[in-house]
Amino acid sequence: FSVQQSLFNENLLQKASEALNFPIENLSNDVKSLWSEMTLKFPNAVSNLQFKTNPKPHTEKINAWDFHVKDEKLPNHALRVK
C-alpha cells in the first residue's frame, strides 16, 4: 500500500467523471462505494486505467502510393494503395 497511490485513487472517480463528461454528483452512492472498494482492493489495476491513447509519432510518405481511392458516398474516407 502506498500513500501516493491512495492520493491518486482519491481523484480517480473525479477524473473518470470529467473524461466521460458526467457530473460526479449524479452518481449513486452504490456506484461511489463500488469504485472506492475496487480502488482499495486492486490499487494497481485501477491506477493503470487510462482515459486516452497517446498519439503515435509518424512520418507521412506522400509519394509512396500508386492509387488514391475515394467515393462520394464516403466523403470523409480515402484509401491509399501501394
Added chain:
Amino acid sequence: KTPESLGIDTVKQYSGYLDVEDEDKHFFYWFFESRNDPKNDPIILWLNGGPGCSSLTGLFFELGPSSIGEDIKPIYNKHSWNSNASVIFLDQPINVGYSYSSSSVTDTVAAGKDVYAFLELFFKQFSQYKNLPFHIAGESYAGHYIPVFASEILSHEERQFNFTSVLIGNGLTDPLTQYKYYEPMACGEGGEPSVLPEEECEAMLSSQSRCLSLIDSCYQSQSVWSCVPASIYCNNAQMGPYQRTGRNVYDIREMCEGGSLCYTGLEYIDKYLNRDDVKEALGAETDNYESCNFDVNRNFLFAGDWMKPYHKAVTDLLESKLPVLIYAGDKDFICNWLGNEAWVDVLPWSGSEKFASSKVKPWNVAGKEAGTVKNHDIFTFLRVYGAGHMVPYDQPANALDFFNEWIGGNYAI
C-alpha cells in the same frame, strides 16, 4: 520497393492506409492474394484482438504466408490461410500496429465504424474481388469486434461486397457465461490437470458469485460505472490466481516466457516490422511498431468495453442467416474452450434448441481425431485438440483444414 520485394510470399500484394480525414485516423492494411485461384477464391479479413494487438502478429505468428525466425528473416508457411483464399490483415483500432491517429478510439462500436468504409473503398478499387465470398475471421478480443462489425456491415444493404460468414477463434464474447469457466479450466476440468492448489480453486469459486453479479449489472446498464468495476474485480479474482503461477495464460501446458505476451517469437516480429527497409516497402508511416499497444488496452478497459454483452449481436447475425463458426483451442486458459462451448449452447436464436441438443461429433483430419464439432444449420462450435489461444500457431495443418472446409461452405465441418 513494394510489399512483394520483402519475400513474405510470391503472390500479388497491396499495402496502404485508410484515411479518415476529419478525425485524423489512419488504418494500415496488408493484402495477400490467394496462392491457389485468386479470381475465384474467397476474401478474408483477419483481425487480432487484445484489445490493442496488431493483426500483423496474426500474419507472422499464426496464419500468414511467412513467419519470422530468430535471424529476423521470413520463413515460408505452407499452411498459410492464403492457400485457398485472399487475406487482408487490418491494424485496428487506431494506434495499433502501423495504424495511427492523434485521437483515441475507446470501444468496440466506435472501432467498427471505419471497418465498413475500409471494405467499401477496398472493393471499389479492387472490383475484381467484390463478387467473391467475403468472410471476417479473428480471435480473442475479436470475439467482441466481429459480432459488432458484422452487424454494422449487415446494416448497410447497399454494400458492394458479398458478405458470407464470420469465424471467431478463442474469443471473449459472452463474459457472463465465460467467466464461470476460469475455475474449472484452471482446476482440472478442461482436459489438463489442475494447475492450482485446492485453496486457490476454492477462492476462485467463492469470488465467482460477486463477479457474476457485477457482470450482470454491466449487462443490464451497459454503463461505464458498472462495467469498469466488473472488469477490475473479475479479472483480478478469476485470472489473478492463474497468472500468479507464472503459467502462460494462452496455453495451460506452458510457463510464460519471452516478454509480456509469453512467446519469444513475437519479439522477432517487432524487430522485423521496425526495420527501415520493411517500413519503406510497405509504406508504413509510424516511427515505431509494437505488437500490442497497452494504452489501447487500458483505454478499452476504462470505457467498460470488456464486459459488455456483444454476444447479443451474434443472435442478430444468425437471425440474418449469416453463418457463424466459433472455434477454440482446448489448451487456452484466458478464452478457454469450456466457456466458449457454454455460451454457444445458451445463445438465444431460432435454432438454439436444436443446436443445444445436437450431438458432439469427433472431428477428423487425415483419418485422425483432431477435435470435436457441434453444428446445427449455420452455427458451429469446434474444439481443437492440442492448441492454445492461437490455434494456427499450435495446429497449423488442422487449422487450415477446418478453415478451408468452412470457407468452402461445409458448415458442419
